Amino acid sequence: MSFQEQLPIVLGSLNSGFLQTLRLFAITLLGAIPLGLVIAFGSMSRLKPLAAITRVVVWVVRGTPLMIQLLIIYYFPGLMLKTNWWGSGESGRFLAAAIAFIFNYACYFSEIYRGGIQSVPVGQQEAGLVLGMTRPQIFFRVTLLQVIKRIVPPMSNEVITLVKDTSLARIIALQEIIWAGQSFLKGSQGISGQIWPLFFTALYYLIFTGVLTVLLGRLERRLDYFR
Amino acid sequence: MAILEVENIHKQFERTQVLKGVDFRLEEGKALSIIGSSGSGKTTLLRCLNFLERPDRGRISIRGEVLFDAEDAVTRRESETRKKRLHFGLVFQNFNLFPQYTALQNVTLAGELMARERPDYRAKKREIRQELEEQATALLKSMDLGERLGNYPHQLSGGQQQRVAIARALALRPDILCFDEPTSALDPELTREVLRVIRELAARHTTMIIVTHEMRFAREVSDRVIFMDGGVVVEEGPPEQVFGSPREERTRRFLSYAEDQ
Secondary structure, X not given: OOHHHHHHHHHXXXXXXXXXXXXXXXXXXXXXXXXXXXXXXXHOOOOHHHHHHHHHHHHXXXXXXXXHHHHHHHHHHHHHOOOOOOOOHHHHHHHHHHHHXXXXXXXXXXXXXXXXXXXXXXXXHHHHHHOOOOHHHHHHHHHHHHHHHHHHHHHHHHHHHHHHHHHHHHHHOOOOHHHHHHHHHHOEOOEOOOOHHHHHHHHHHHHHHHHHHHHHHHHHHHHXXXX | OEEEEEEEEEEEEOOEEXXXXXXXXXXXXXXEEEEOOOOOOHHHHHHHHOOOOOOOEEEEEEOOEEEEEOOOHHHHOHHHHHHHHOOEEXXXXXXXXXXXOOHHHHHHHHHHHHHOOOOOHHHHHHHHHHHHHHHHHHHHHHXXXXXXXXXXXXXXXXXXXXXXXXXXXXXXXXXXXEEEOOOXXXXXXXXXXXXXXXHHHHHOOOOEEEEOOOHHHHHHHOOEEEEEEOOEEEEEEOHHHHHHOOOXXXXXXXXXXXXXX
């Protein structure tokens, strides 16, 4: 098969792999951004036991490889509980991967949020209080935007890392883009022993992270109007 | 009748007893200055009045109505605190303007949030907002900030920021406006423009409590002066007496240090 014949086959495969990568990326952000806030409030709770438990969980999740978390979450129900929680096939793998990613990233986000919230001077809250604002009003109208401004740069880092981390889902055979590119090493759709699809795979990542870098940079600049 | 009556306020942090029974009264339309060295409890006292700290003992009343009584659980309720705070305005040492809002928005924000609780807010949203904006604009203009309405805090000098903060506190029409060392973060030139604004407020008989290290200013602007030391009121009287012929040895010592500066 000539390169011209192989190219559309490889691109078709990479495109559908990339779509799965994007889905995992999007659902992780969608889940982890709010869950991270819940965990952040947990770790800052005035209830000492709740704060302690939350911090231990965050320590465990951040202190172990995401790959192990993926393997355990995916295989544990089947092997230990003899149940088929995740369902079969690709949708089951996606569900397990999504849960592992959301929880893992939420823990990282929670620490960024916590730092951001605690870095807003307490005087901002006091100013709101003496002006008769309620605590929710102070959080949403005064503190939140200042927190967002502070966390955009570290969050951008995490988001870029997430793009590449989605490839870890390959370990439970999720058919994301690495899985698709790698299939042409072993042989798939009549193409085998080819390394160039992996270079193309890398290019997908590069372009996507490039686009994200530009978008996140824009967001950062939009918040430049205050200090 | 006194507009404000403060009785036997005690406040302890961890093991430190910061306020050990503070009493004073303030008449409507008068300016009261509180002087004293750092750590004497002046700031804590102001924070108690604004319900940023809760006294362990004592009573705070406005126009005879008890706002807080450590003995009475009803007055200690958190849910009631919000409304009570509105009797007081507080201007902070380091301004604490909201950085993401313009000077004008800083002044209108709280009023706007409060207006939302009015039953007619939805129907009259535009008029209410316009009224708040006009009022805030007038306030800022009266403080020579007419050109600065659309500026963000970081685009303003410290003196301008503090004047916005004063306007922000005044916009809610508090019964008593409190200042917590309003010029301590400012250089002498910026201090002057802020003191001028406070002086004008005094001339218009705004009821004020001013915690300050500016002795000359305190002497000139206030109707009453309190000297605090070690968490108690050591001396209280009209400025001529406290500054001119202090009765207490501790007051004399403090004032002689202040003069040396």
